[in-house]
Each structure stands twice: as structure tokens, then as C-alpha cells.
Amino acid sequence: MAGNSDPLSPRAKLAVTAGKAVAAASRAAGRGSGSVIGGRVALRLDPDLLGRLAQNLDVTLVSATNGKTTTTRLIAEALRAAGPVVSNALGANMPAGITSALAGSSEAKFGVIEVDEKYLAGVARDTDPKCIALLNLSRDQLDRAAETRMLAENWREGLAGTKAVIVANCDDPLVVWAASSSPNVIWVAAGQMWKDDAWSCPSCGGVMQRPGDDWFCGECGFRRPTPTWALSGDHVLDPHGSAWPIHLQLPGRANKANAASSAAVAAVFGVPPQVALERMYQVQAVAGRYDVVQFQNRDLRLLLAKNPAGWLETFSLIDPPPTPVVLSVNARGADGTDTSWLWDVDYTRLTGHPIFVIGDRKLDLAVRLEVANQHFQVCENLDQAVQMCPPGRIEVIANYTAFQDLRRRVGN
Template sequence: MAESSQPLSARARLAVTAGKAAAAVSRAAGRGSGSVIGGRVALKLDPELLSRLSGHLDVVLVSATNGKTTTTRLIAEALRAGGEVVSNALGANMPAGITSALSAGAKARFGVLEVDEKYLAMVARDVNPKTIALLNLSRDQLDRAAETRMLAERWREGLQGLKATVVANADDPLIVWAASSSGNVVWVAAGQEWKDDAWSCPSCGGVLKREADDWRCGACGFGRPTPTWALSGDHVLDPHGSAWPIHLQLPGRANKANATTAAAVSAVFGIPPQIALQRMQSVTAVAGRYDVVTHQGRELRLLLAKNPAGWLETFSLIDGPPAPVILSVNARSADGTDTSWLWDVDYTRLAGHPIAVLGDRRLDLAVRLEVAGVDFRVCETLPQALQLLPPGRIEAIANYTAFQDLRRVVGN
């Protein structure tokens, strides 16, 4: 248990009050939740506020390219079995957003925080986490994000000397390389469907040899550690070999992997896997992701996919009968403006599905689908797409800002 909550200094109280006021003004002006601007104002007044607000909490940090928002939500639900939780549940995962979230956690025991990959080391220094969950690393926002090997190296350096228990995916070589600098690692066999960012050894640059679930460098011997937790079908295997059933309302293998990591994190705090997994069943959607909505008489399932690894996982959710699909891609600041990643996505997986293409970069996507030999229709608006697509529930897949655009149109 973290130290008892201490009263905030006058400066810190002023910073929190000013931040909340700024957030309220932002919300009133219709400019979003206000969490980012509120956090920026608060940190400007007290640069040490993040450390002060987290001092009484047992903190979990969650970072990854994909799945961190969902895993954060699952961990938060599980840890509520042990006490009150404060969390940045809406995904504002840079220091300003985290600060805003923690300002509401004066009475909480746990802080469960999603952290942007680039800020993990810095936030970890400020909040002194008890546990850090590392899920995966793959290419994302190519115009401004660090190359994955460089990011893994930054994590590796940042984890050195931390007392936190690191819960890490044994199936991702980049995660293993990053986590191996820690003195206390819990390895989880969570799987890695996307492997195109991890064919070379992060330790020496040699070629990784893969066989079934194992991987190892043929040059230096760096390889997959032995996991103590594992996803096995629809069950979580704990360190004692017991199998606990997963009954999520969230779809797909990736979310079962997220639940496995969440169970391992919960165990660090003494929450048994059966209780943790039972509590995770209450999660039906995460910031609109996986929501099924009705709009203009059509049923749509909203799916977020931001990069090649995310699109691959999302395609696995719509395997089966060829349901109609909407694909929407933007390239705004929050997405990254480089759309070359579209060429790394295997869009032949969508063959046979009636497809409508939307978004700012719909023509970029149309060219990619044309090369893949997949039939599609380019549409200017969502209503036009709904008119063109045949009956049946529509799978709407979009990257970050395109996903937010869809949510606004359908009133979600």
C-alpha cells in the first residue's frame, strides 16, 4: 500500500483548482472533455503536481502501441475489488491528461494510468509506480513516432533502477528487450499476431528464428523467456497451472490477451484471477470502441484500428459471413500525417465484403484497395455509405480521428 494521503500544499491546491476551472471552460465551449488543457494549466502552476497527486496511490502504468486503453479499463475494473480506483479512462495519456485524471483521486487507493509510449519513462519517474504493464510495440504514426527499436531502448533505459514489478508480454521480442533491464518481471504469454516489426534481434540485430510460440536469436541467443501467466484459448493460466475461464463482453483474441495481462497485474495487488476476471465481464465498451449503435435505421459496430497491427487484429473480428464494412481513414495530427502504413495492411482479408470508403484520406485508401483487388465504393458521407451498403449489421473500422468523427455523427 502506498503512503497515506498527505494534504496538498497551497500551490498544489491552486493548481488543481485552476486546472479544473480551465477544463470546465473547455467543456462549456464544446471543445472536448477539457482534461488536456486542464492538466496543462495545473502543471504550469505546479510542475511537481503529478508526483504530489500520486504520492498516496498504488499506481499501475500501462503502455503499448495497441490495447493500452482497453487493458487500462480492465485493470481498473479488477482492482476495484480492492478499493477505489482513479484512472484516465478516456485515454488522455500524456502528462497533462494524467494529471487531470489524478486530480480527482484524493480518496482513491489505486491509480491505473494509460501512458503514451513516448512518455512512459518520464511518467514512471514522477509517479513511482508499483506495477508497469507492457503489452506490445509496433510501427505507428510514422511521421513523428520513434522507430520501434529506439522506443524499446528508451523503455529499457527508463526501467533501470525502478522498483516496480513489470508485467510484460513474453511473445513480443521488443517488449522482452525493454523489460529485461528490470529486476522484477512477470512474463505473460499474451501472443503476437503482428510480427513484421520484430524479425531482427533487438539485442544484436541478428535474425530471429521463430518456431511455434518460441523465438530466439540465432546469433546471440537472446530469446523468449518462460512465461508464468498465459492465454490458452478461452482461459487464463496462472502461475500454479490453474485455468480460469474468460467471459468478456469485448470481442476478439486481442481482448482475451488484454484480460490475461490484466489478471497478472491484479495478482500483484492480491486480487485472485477468478475475481479479477469476473469483474472484467462488466466492461462492454471502451471509449466507444466495440459499441453497437443504430443510426438512420442501420446497426453499426464501431471498431478502432490505428496502425497495421491494429487493423490485423480488427479483421479477425469480422471473419465469417461477409458483412458490409465501412473503412474510414484520416491523417490529422492525432493520427500521424503519413499514410504509407496502409500498404502494410493485408486488405485482401476483406475480399467478399461489401465495402464503403470514407474519411479525409479515402482516396489513399481507395488506391490501396484497388491494388489489393478488393471491390469498394468511395463515399463522401456516412449517410451515402449507409444507402449504398446492403442489409445487415455494418462493421465500421476507422483510425483515431476518423473514429471520433463517426462517433459524433451517430451521436455516440
């Protein structure tokens, strides 16, 4: 906890100690970081522990379908200019993982917490955040996630009347509708590449009009709010109209958008844009994403894409043809077991790239690529795919558990 004004109760201390012990045992057994199981044990012993751990922190919550892990990392780097930060940097973003992360630091001033979209309202209730960043909402894990408007409604109801400052993307109608129930919103023009979940008005169901970068509902008048922060090319425009250059080691337009939202959050805590953006340059990779690794004497860039919106953004940042591309798709519990989302991805964007397909659901992906008239080869594993790739750097795009498999294989 920050300071000792309100020390943890004996029960809370016991819960933290037990959670750390279980996490350490899990790590020793080679079962991952142990953060989730440790957090579960701690919450079982003290159901109010998350709130207790957060009570002396200035908390920022970050939620979205895509980009929340990276944005959490960028905000954490920016806020370190103003004091120590605790964060769930490895992406364990449900209550158990969040509790475990907060239990790991007693000196922090700020808590920067990535939250799974389905848990945002509950975590906001428990942690009394000063700021909440809402980036985007799109289809994801079709077998177990509610459709996107229901998630937006869950956010809207859960955040109604919150004291937190909401930093929200004004280019995503679902995010705008969700945030509009809050009294204090800072709108950021961060852009929206994927629009297929926002053609109907979330407020009345009418057809959304989209002239240029604007949007509005012709039936009920729901419309894009005027932003005070904006991404403009390689710069962030602040509320005073000043343009601050974005220098990132992370690739792509989506990460510039994440940086713009992160700068707006940092400003809520008094960190100026220039300082915030300079600190964000330190971030080279996020939990292995964007890392370039050596494997079988080749350079592989590892890219995570979990859903149609994520794949669309990822296709925009890979090297041009004829750079080889390895695609890996699984459909395990953490991915969602329904692979019908593959049909929502525009694979014609890969035309000209030699494509190699691996993963548990490589045949599902192969059928989709066949229909998209792409040239591809199905391979047994990463080793075989790399051996078959023509010379040069290889782009490797994988969904969630496939990405973890790849990292283990390349020793990352």
C-alpha cells in the same frame, strides 16, 4: 489523495483548482472534456504536481502501441475489488491528461494509468509505480514516432533498475528486450499476431528465428523467456497451473490477451484471478470502441484501428462475408500525417465483404484497396455509405480522428 497523511501544498491545491476551472470552461465551450488543457495549466502552476498527486496511490502504468486503453479499463475494473480506483479512462495519456485524471479523485487507493509509449519513462519517474504493464510495440504514426526499436530502447533505459513489478508480454521480442533491464518481471504469454516489427533481434540486430510460438536470436542467444501466466484459448493459466475462464463482452482474441495481462497485474495487488476476470465482464465498450449503435435504422459496430497491427487484429473479429464493411481513414495531427502504413495492412482479408471507403484520406485507401484487388466504393460520408450497404449489421473500422468523427455523427 488517499488519506490525509500528506496533504497537498497550497501551491499544489491552487494548481488543481485552476486546472479544474479551465477544464470546466473548456467543456462549457464545447471543446471536449477539457482534461488536457486543465492538466497543462495545473502543471504550469506546479511542475511537480503529477508526482504529488500519485504519492499516496498504488499506481499501475499501462503502455503499448495497441490495447492500452482497453487494458487500463480491465485492470481498473479488477482492482475495484480491492478499493477505489482513479484512472484516465478516456485515454488522455500524456502528462497533462494523466495529471488531470489524478486531480479528479481524492479518495482513490489505486491509480491505473494509460501512458503514451513516448512518455512512459518520464511518467514512471514521476509516479513511482508499483506495477507497469507492457503489452506490445509496433509501427505507429510514422511521421512523428521513432522507429519501434528506439522506443524499446527508451523503455529499457527508462525502466532499468525500477522498483516496479513489470508485467510484460513474452511473445513480443521488443517488449522482452525493453523489460529485461528490470529486476522484477512477470512474463505473460499473451501472443503476437503482428510480427513485422520483430524479425530482427533488438539486442544485436541478428535475424530472429521463429519456430512455432517460440522465438530466439541465432546469433546472440536472446530468447523468449518462460511465462508464468498465459492465455490459452478461452482461459488464463496462472502461475500455479490453474485455468480460469475468460468471459468478456469485448470481442476478439486481442481482448482475451488484454484480460490475461490484466489478471496478472491484479494478482500483484492481491486480487485473485477468478475475482479479477469476473469483474472484467462488466466492460461492454471502451470509449465507444466495440459499441453497436443504431444509425439510419441499421446496426453499426464501431471499431478503432490505428495502425497495421491494430487493423490485423480488427479484421480477425469482424463478422464473416458478406457483412458490409465501412473503412474510414484520416491523417490529422493525432493520427500521424503519413499514410504509407496503409501499404503494410493485408486488405486481402476483406475479400468477399462489400467495402465502402470514407474519411479525409479515402483516395489513399482506395488506391491501396485497388492494388489488393478488393471490390469497394468510395463514398462522400457515413450517411451515403450506410445507404449503399446491403442489409444486415455493418462493421465500421476507423483510425483515431476518423473514429471520433463517426462517434459525433452517430451521436455516441
